[in-house]
Amino acid sequence: MNKKGERMTHTTRLNGKLTLVAGGAGFIGSHLCAALLAKGDHVVCLDNLQTARPSNLRELESHPNFEFVEADITGPLPASVADRAHRFGRVYNLACAASPPQYQADPEHTMLTCVVGTSHLLRLAEQAGARFLLTSTSEVYGDPEMHPQQEGYRGFVNCTGPRACYDEGKRAAEALTFDYGRMGRAEVRVARIFNTYGPHMNPDDGRVVSNLVCQALSGDPITIYGDGSQTRSFCYVSDMVAGLMALMESGGDGLQPVNLGNPNEMTVNELLGHVLALTGSTAAVEHRPLPIDDPRRRRPDIDRAKALLDWEPRVPLAEGLAATCAWFAEELGGAGGQPMV
Numbered sequence: 001m002n003k004k005g006e007r008m009t010h011t012t013r014l015n016g017k018l019t020l021v022a023g024g025a026g027f028i029g030s031h032l033c034a035a036l037l038a039k040g041d042h043v044v045c046l047d048n049l050q051t052a053r054p055s056n057l058r059e060l061e062s063h064p065n066f067e068f069v070e071a072d073i074t075g076p077l078p079a080s081v082a083d084r085a086h087r088f089g090r091v092y093n094l095a096c097a098a099s100p101p102q103y104q105a106d107p108e109h110t111m112l113t114c115v116v117g118t119s120h121l122l123r124l125a126e127q128a129g130a131r132f133l134l135t136s137t138s139e140v141y142g143d144p145e146m147h148p149q150q151e152g153y154r155g156f157v158n159c160t161g162p163r164a165c166y167d168e169g170k171r172a173a174e175a176l177t178f179d180y181g182r183m184g185r186a187e188v189r190v191a192r193i194f195n196t197y198g199p200h201m202n203p204d205d206g207r208v209v210s211n212l213v214c215q216a217l218s219g220d221p222i223t224i225y226g227d228g229s230q231t232r233s234f235c236y237v238s239d240m241v242a243g244l245m246a247l248m249e250s251g252g253d254g255l256q257p258v259n260l261g262n263p264n265e266m267t268v269n270e271l272l273g274h275v276l277a278l279t280g281s282t283a284a285v286e287h288r289p290l291p292i293d294d295p296r297r298r299r300p301d302i303d304r305a306k307a308l309l310d311w312e313p314r315v316p317l318a319e320g321l322a323a324t325c326a327w328f329a330e331e332l333g334g335a336g337g338q339p340m341v
Protein backbone atom coordinates (compact mmCIF):
# COMPACT_ATOMS: atom_id res chain seq x y z
CA MET A 1 0.00 0.00 0.00
CA ASN A 2 1.21 3.58 -0.62
CA LYS A 3 0.70 6.54 1.74
CA LYS A 4 -2.80 7.15 0.37
CA GLY A 5 -3.73 3.56 1.22
CA GLU A 6 -3.91 2.58 -2.45
CA ARG A 7 -2.74 -0.83 -3.50
CA MET A 8 0.40 -0.44 -5.62
CA THR A 9 0.71 -2.68 -8.62
CA HIS A 10 3.75 -4.80 -9.33
CA THR A 11 4.64 -2.61 -12.32
CA THR A 12 4.47 0.75 -10.54
CA ARG A 13 6.46 -0.55 -7.60
CA LEU A 14 9.24 -1.80 -9.82
CA ASN A 15 9.44 1.59 -11.48
CA GLY A 16 11.46 0.62 -14.52
CA LYS A 17 13.70 -1.83 -12.67
CA LEU A 18 14.76 -5.17 -14.10
CA THR A 19 13.71 -8.57 -12.81
CA LEU A 20 16.35 -11.29 -12.78
CA VAL A 21 15.18 -14.89 -13.07
CA ALA A 22 18.05 -17.32 -12.46
CA GLY A 23 17.05 -20.72 -13.83
CA GLY A 24 14.60 -18.93 -16.09
CA ALA A 25 14.92 -21.42 -18.97
CA GLY A 26 13.86 -24.32 -16.77
CA PHE A 27 10.46 -25.87 -16.32
CA ILE A 28 9.01 -23.50 -13.70
CA GLY A 29 11.39 -20.64 -14.57
CA SER A 30 10.21 -20.36 -18.17
CA HIS A 31 6.57 -20.09 -17.06
CA LEU A 32 7.59 -17.51 -14.46
CA CYS A 33 9.41 -15.42 -17.10
CA ALA A 34 6.28 -15.49 -19.30
CA ALA A 35 4.02 -14.43 -16.42
CA LEU A 36 6.38 -11.60 -15.39
CA LEU A 37 6.56 -10.33 -18.98
CA ALA A 38 2.76 -10.42 -19.16
CA LYS A 39 2.68 -8.20 -16.05
CA GLY A 40 4.97 -5.68 -17.72
CA ASP A 41 8.33 -6.57 -16.15
CA HIS A 42 11.60 -6.34 -18.06
CA VAL A 43 13.01 -9.82 -17.50
CA VAL A 44 16.65 -10.89 -17.60
CA CYS A 45 16.75 -14.69 -17.69
CA LEU A 46 19.98 -16.28 -16.52
CA ASP A 47 20.51 -19.99 -17.12
CA ASN A 48 23.40 -22.39 -17.70
CA LEU A 49 21.15 -24.66 -19.82
CA GLN A 50 22.40 -27.68 -17.83
CA THR A 51 18.94 -29.18 -17.44
CA ALA A 52 16.81 -26.50 -19.10
CA ARG A 53 15.74 -26.67 -22.69
CA PRO A 54 16.22 -23.57 -24.88
CA SER A 55 12.92 -24.46 -26.58
CA ASN A 56 11.18 -23.47 -23.32
CA LEU A 57 12.01 -19.87 -24.27
CA ARG A 58 10.85 -20.11 -27.89
CA GLU A 59 7.80 -17.92 -27.33
CA LEU A 60 9.66 -15.37 -25.20
CA GLU A 61 12.76 -14.75 -27.30
CA SER A 62 11.21 -12.10 -29.52
CA HIS A 63 9.59 -10.22 -26.63
CA PRO A 64 11.09 -6.71 -26.46
CA ASN A 65 11.37 -6.87 -22.63
CA PHE A 66 13.11 -10.24 -22.52
CA GLU A 67 16.84 -10.91 -22.39
CA PHE A 68 18.59 -14.25 -22.11
CA VAL A 69 22.06 -14.58 -20.57
CA GLU A 70 23.79 -17.96 -20.55
CA ALA A 71 25.83 -18.31 -17.36
CA ASP A 72 26.34 -20.59 -14.38
CA ILE A 73 25.65 -18.98 -11.00
CA THR A 74 28.41 -20.99 -9.32
CA GLY A 75 30.88 -18.63 -11.05
CA PRO A 76 31.09 -14.84 -10.92
CA LEU A 77 28.00 -13.28 -12.47
CA PRO A 78 28.59 -12.20 -16.09
CA ALA A 79 29.31 -8.53 -16.81
CA SER A 80 25.95 -8.10 -18.55
CA VAL A 81 24.33 -8.70 -15.16
CA ALA A 82 26.98 -7.46 -12.71
CA ASP A 83 27.51 -4.15 -14.53
CA ARG A 84 23.79 -3.37 -14.26
CA ALA A 85 23.43 -4.51 -10.63
CA HIS A 86 21.84 -1.24 -9.51
CA ARG A 87 19.03 -1.71 -12.04
CA PHE A 88 17.58 -4.91 -10.59
CA GLY A 89 14.47 -4.60 -8.44
CA ARG A 90 13.66 -8.28 -8.03
CA VAL A 91 15.88 -11.38 -8.08
CA TYR A 92 14.27 -14.82 -8.32
CA ASN A 93 16.55 -17.82 -7.78
CA LEU A 94 15.18 -20.96 -9.45
CA ALA A 95 18.56 -22.16 -10.63
CA CYS A 96 19.27 -25.79 -9.76
CA ALA A 97 18.63 -29.21 -11.22
CA ALA A 98 15.59 -30.44 -9.29
CA SER A 99 14.92 -33.97 -10.48
CA PRO A 100 16.65 -36.66 -8.35
CA PRO A 101 18.53 -38.38 -11.24
CA GLN A 102 19.66 -35.01 -12.56
CA TYR A 103 20.75 -33.42 -9.28
CA GLN A 104 22.54 -36.66 -8.35
CA ALA A 105 24.42 -36.83 -11.67
CA ASP A 106 26.84 -34.09 -10.52
CA PRO A 107 26.26 -33.76 -6.76
CA GLU A 108 29.15 -31.35 -6.20
CA HIS A 109 27.76 -28.96 -8.78
CA THR A 110 24.29 -29.30 -7.22
CA MET A 111 25.62 -28.37 -3.80
CA LEU A 112 27.65 -25.46 -5.19
CA THR A 113 24.68 -24.20 -7.20
CA CYS A 114 22.57 -24.13 -4.05
CA VAL A 115 25.13 -22.54 -1.77
CA VAL A 116 27.68 -20.59 -3.83
CA GLY A 117 25.13 -19.71 -6.52
CA THR A 118 22.66 -18.40 -3.94
CA SER A 119 25.46 -16.41 -2.31
CA HIS A 120 26.30 -14.73 -5.64
CA LEU A 121 22.67 -13.81 -6.23
CA LEU A 122 22.18 -12.55 -2.66
CA ARG A 123 25.22 -10.30 -3.08
CA LEU A 124 23.71 -8.96 -6.29
CA ALA A 125 20.42 -8.30 -4.49
CA GLU A 126 22.28 -6.53 -1.68
CA GLN A 127 24.18 -4.35 -4.13
CA ALA A 128 21.00 -3.62 -6.07
CA GLY A 129 18.75 -3.04 -3.07
CA ALA A 130 16.58 -5.68 -4.74
CA ARG A 131 14.19 -8.13 -3.15
CA PHE A 132 15.40 -11.74 -3.39
CA LEU A 133 13.30 -14.89 -3.58
CA LEU A 134 14.83 -18.32 -3.06
CA THR A 135 13.00 -21.35 -4.39
CA SER A 136 13.67 -23.95 -1.74
CA THR A 137 12.02 -27.34 -1.69
CA SER A 138 9.89 -29.84 0.18
CA GLU A 139 13.09 -31.91 0.20
CA VAL A 140 14.22 -29.87 3.23
CA TYR A 141 11.74 -32.07 5.17
CA GLY A 142 13.53 -35.23 3.97
CA ASP A 143 11.48 -38.41 4.57
CA PRO A 144 9.08 -36.63 6.91
CA GLU A 145 7.80 -37.97 10.22
CA MET A 146 5.23 -35.15 10.34
CA HIS A 147 2.30 -35.27 7.97
CA PRO A 148 1.26 -33.04 6.29
CA GLN A 149 4.42 -30.95 6.42
CA GLN A 150 4.20 -27.56 8.14
CA GLU A 151 6.93 -24.98 7.80
CA GLY A 152 7.80 -25.30 11.50
CA TYR A 153 8.77 -28.97 11.06
CA ARG A 154 12.58 -29.22 10.96
CA GLY A 155 12.71 -32.30 8.80
CA PHE A 156 14.24 -35.75 8.75
CA VAL A 157 17.05 -35.51 6.21
CA ASN A 158 19.83 -38.03 5.70
CA CYS A 159 22.89 -35.80 5.37
CA THR A 160 25.06 -38.68 4.08
CA GLY A 161 22.72 -40.07 1.42
CA PRO A 162 22.49 -39.51 -2.34
CA ARG A 163 19.75 -36.87 -1.98
CA ALA A 164 21.83 -34.82 0.48
CA CYS A 165 23.54 -32.71 -2.19
CA TYR A 166 20.15 -31.19 -2.97
CA ASP A 167 18.39 -31.41 0.41
CA GLU A 168 21.31 -30.09 2.43
CA GLY A 169 22.27 -27.64 -0.33
CA LYS A 170 18.81 -26.09 -0.18
CA ARG A 171 18.84 -26.08 3.62
CA ALA A 172 22.14 -24.18 3.54
CA ALA A 173 20.74 -21.83 0.89
CA GLU A 174 17.79 -21.12 3.18
CA ALA A 175 20.13 -20.43 6.11
CA LEU A 176 22.16 -18.00 4.03
CA THR A 177 19.06 -16.27 2.70
CA PHE A 178 17.55 -15.80 6.15
CA ASP A 179 20.90 -14.46 7.43
CA TYR A 180 20.84 -11.81 4.71
CA GLY A 181 17.26 -10.98 5.68
CA ARG A 182 17.95 -10.86 9.44
CA MET A 183 21.04 -8.69 8.96
CA GLY A 184 19.16 -6.25 6.72
CA ARG A 185 21.44 -6.98 3.78
CA ALA A 186 18.51 -7.78 1.47
CA GLU A 187 14.76 -8.20 1.62
CA VAL A 188 14.19 -11.91 1.26
CA ARG A 189 11.42 -14.42 0.58
CA VAL A 190 11.74 -18.23 0.69
CA ALA A 191 9.31 -20.61 -1.04
CA ARG A 192 9.39 -24.33 -0.34
CA ILE A 193 8.17 -25.85 -3.58
CA PHE A 194 6.39 -29.21 -3.56
CA ASN A 195 6.05 -31.51 -6.60
CA THR A 196 5.01 -29.47 -9.61
CA TYR A 197 4.07 -30.59 -13.12
CA GLY A 198 3.00 -29.19 -16.48
CA PRO A 199 4.22 -28.29 -19.95
CA HIS A 200 7.99 -27.60 -20.33
CA MET A 201 8.97 -30.48 -18.04
CA ASN A 202 11.99 -32.14 -19.51
CA PRO A 203 10.87 -35.50 -21.00
CA ASP A 204 14.20 -36.98 -19.90
CA ASP A 205 14.38 -35.65 -16.37
CA GLY A 206 13.28 -38.90 -14.74
CA ARG A 207 10.44 -37.46 -12.68
CA VAL A 208 7.31 -39.44 -12.10
CA VAL A 209 4.88 -37.26 -14.08
CA SER A 210 7.14 -36.86 -17.11
CA ASN A 211 8.17 -40.53 -17.06
CA LEU A 212 4.65 -41.93 -16.72
CA VAL A 213 3.11 -39.61 -19.31
CA CYS A 214 5.91 -40.14 -21.86
CA GLN A 215 5.90 -43.91 -21.32
CA ALA A 216 2.11 -44.09 -21.65
CA LEU A 217 2.16 -42.01 -24.82
CA SER A 218 4.97 -43.95 -26.47
CA GLY A 219 3.81 -47.40 -25.31
CA ASP A 220 7.04 -48.09 -23.41
CA PRO A 221 6.85 -50.07 -20.15
CA ILE A 222 5.70 -47.87 -17.29
CA THR A 223 8.26 -47.67 -14.50
CA ILE A 224 6.88 -47.75 -10.96
CA TYR A 225 9.49 -47.58 -8.22
CA GLY A 226 8.71 -49.81 -5.24
CA ASP A 227 5.08 -50.88 -4.94
CA GLY A 228 3.76 -47.43 -5.91
CA SER A 229 2.12 -46.83 -2.51
CA GLN A 230 4.35 -43.82 -1.74
CA THR A 231 2.51 -40.52 -1.98
CA ARG A 232 3.11 -37.12 -3.52
CA SER A 233 0.90 -34.06 -3.99
CA PHE A 234 1.07 -32.52 -7.45
CA CYS A 235 0.68 -28.82 -8.21
CA TYR A 236 0.06 -27.47 -11.70
CA VAL A 237 2.75 -25.07 -12.87
CA SER A 238 0.49 -22.02 -13.37
CA ASP A 239 -0.62 -22.27 -9.73
CA MET A 240 3.01 -22.51 -8.63
CA VAL A 241 4.02 -19.43 -10.64
CA ALA A 242 1.10 -17.44 -9.19
CA GLY A 243 2.25 -18.46 -5.70
CA LEU A 244 5.86 -17.45 -6.34
CA MET A 245 4.87 -14.03 -7.66
CA ALA A 246 2.45 -13.46 -4.78
CA LEU A 247 5.18 -14.38 -2.29
CA MET A 248 7.70 -12.06 -3.94
CA GLU A 249 5.26 -9.14 -3.66
CA SER A 250 3.96 -10.05 -0.20
CA GLY A 251 4.39 -7.82 2.84
CA GLY A 252 5.98 -8.68 6.17
CA ASP A 253 9.62 -9.26 7.02
CA GLY A 254 9.93 -12.41 4.88
CA LEU A 255 11.79 -14.23 7.62
CA GLN A 256 9.63 -17.35 7.44
CA PRO A 257 9.61 -19.96 4.67
CA VAL A 258 6.32 -20.54 2.88
CA ASN A 259 5.17 -23.91 1.52
CA LEU A 260 3.81 -23.74 -2.03
CA GLY A 261 2.13 -26.81 -3.46
CA ASN A 262 -1.16 -28.59 -3.93
CA PRO A 263 -2.35 -30.57 -0.89
CA ASN A 264 -4.18 -33.08 -3.12
CA GLU A 265 -2.17 -36.15 -2.04
CA MET A 266 -2.21 -39.42 -3.95
CA THR A 267 -0.16 -42.58 -4.31
CA VAL A 268 2.05 -43.06 -7.35
CA ASN A 269 -0.33 -45.89 -8.34
CA GLU A 270 -3.27 -43.48 -8.24
CA LEU A 271 -1.34 -41.04 -10.42
CA LEU A 272 -0.71 -43.87 -12.87
CA GLY A 273 -4.45 -44.62 -12.97
CA HIS A 274 -5.13 -41.01 -14.01
CA VAL A 275 -2.41 -41.12 -16.67
CA LEU A 276 -3.69 -44.39 -18.14
CA ALA A 277 -7.27 -43.12 -18.19
CA LEU A 278 -6.23 -39.92 -19.97
CA THR A 279 -3.98 -41.49 -22.56
CA GLY A 280 -5.86 -44.75 -23.10
CA SER A 281 -2.51 -46.50 -22.79
CA THR A 282 -2.31 -50.22 -22.16
CA ALA A 283 1.47 -50.23 -21.67
CA ALA A 284 2.81 -52.82 -19.21
CA VAL A 285 3.94 -51.79 -15.73
CA GLU A 286 7.54 -52.57 -14.78
CA HIS A 287 8.41 -52.38 -11.06
CA ARG A 288 11.88 -51.12 -10.14
CA PRO A 289 13.55 -50.79 -6.73
CA LEU A 290 12.56 -47.80 -4.66
CA PRO A 291 15.42 -45.25 -4.77
CA ILE A 292 17.45 -44.78 -1.55
CA ASP A 293 15.86 -42.25 0.84
CA ASP A 294 12.76 -41.90 -1.36
CA PRO A 295 10.23 -40.12 0.91
CA ARG A 296 7.21 -42.32 1.77
CA ARG A 297 4.67 -39.52 2.04
CA ARG A 298 4.58 -35.88 1.07
CA ARG A 299 1.82 -33.30 1.33
CA PRO A 300 2.15 -29.58 1.99
CA ASP A 301 0.31 -27.77 4.73
CA ILE A 302 -0.46 -24.51 2.91
CA ASP A 303 -2.23 -22.61 5.70
CA ARG A 304 0.59 -20.08 5.85
CA ALA A 305 0.44 -19.39 2.11
CA LYS A 306 -3.33 -19.05 2.27
CA ALA A 307 -3.17 -16.56 5.14
CA LEU A 308 -0.17 -14.57 3.94
CA LEU A 309 -0.71 -14.57 0.20
CA ASP A 310 -4.42 -15.26 -0.16
CA TRP A 311 -3.24 -17.99 -2.51
CA GLU A 312 -4.22 -21.57 -3.09
CA PRO A 313 -4.00 -23.88 -6.12
CA ARG A 314 -6.93 -23.67 -8.54
CA VAL A 315 -6.17 -26.18 -11.30
CA PRO A 316 -7.61 -29.66 -10.64
CA LEU A 317 -5.40 -32.65 -11.44
CA ALA A 318 -7.65 -33.83 -14.31
CA GLU A 319 -7.33 -30.45 -16.03
CA GLY A 320 -3.61 -30.02 -15.42
CA LEU A 321 -2.76 -33.56 -16.41
CA ALA A 322 -4.80 -33.27 -19.63
CA ALA A 323 -2.86 -30.12 -20.59
CA THR A 324 0.42 -31.84 -19.68
CA CYS A 325 -0.39 -34.96 -21.71
CA ALA A 326 -1.42 -32.84 -24.70
CA TRP A 327 1.86 -30.92 -24.52
CA PHE A 328 3.99 -34.08 -24.25
CA ALA A 329 2.03 -35.69 -27.09
CA GLU A 330 3.01 -32.77 -29.30
CA GLU A 331 6.63 -32.83 -28.09
CA LEU A 332 6.92 -36.57 -28.74
CA GLY A 333 4.91 -36.38 -31.96
CA GLY A 334 7.98 -36.48 -34.16
CA ALA A 335 9.31 -39.48 -32.21
CA GLY A 336 6.36 -41.74 -32.93
CA GLY A 337 4.16 -40.74 -30.01
CA GLN A 338 0.65 -42.12 -29.99
CA PRO A 339 -2.24 -39.68 -30.42
CA MET A 340 -4.28 -38.81 -27.35
CA VAL A 341 -7.58 -40.65 -27.08
Ligand code: UDP
Pocket residue numbers: 099100195206207208209211212223224225226228230232268290291294295
Ligand atom coordinates in the same frame (compact mmCIF):
# COMPACT_ATOMS: atom_id res chain seq x y z
N1 UDP B 1 8.80 -42.64 -9.40
C1 UDP B 1 8.26 -43.76 -10.01
N2 UDP B 1 8.53 -43.99 -11.33
C2 UDP B 1 9.28 -43.13 -12.08
C3 UDP B 1 9.81 -41.99 -11.46
C4 UDP B 1 9.56 -41.77 -10.12
O1 UDP B 1 7.57 -44.58 -9.38
O2 UDP B 1 9.47 -43.40 -13.27
C5 UDP B 1 8.49 -42.38 -7.99
C6 UDP B 1 9.68 -41.98 -7.12
O3 UDP B 1 10.34 -43.10 -6.59
C7 UDP B 1 8.98 -41.14 -6.05
C8 UDP B 1 7.82 -40.48 -6.77
O4 UDP B 1 7.61 -41.26 -7.94
O5 UDP B 1 8.47 -41.96 -5.03
C9 UDP B 1 8.10 -39.04 -7.18
O6 UDP B 1 9.34 -39.01 -7.83
P1 UDP B 1 9.92 -37.71 -8.53
O7 UDP B 1 11.29 -38.04 -9.01
O8 UDP B 1 8.95 -37.19 -9.52
O9 UDP B 1 9.98 -36.59 -7.39
P2 UDP B 1 10.49 -36.58 -5.87
O10 UDP B 1 10.94 -37.94 -5.47
O11 UDP B 1 11.57 -35.58 -5.87
O12 UDP B 1 9.27 -36.18 -5.13
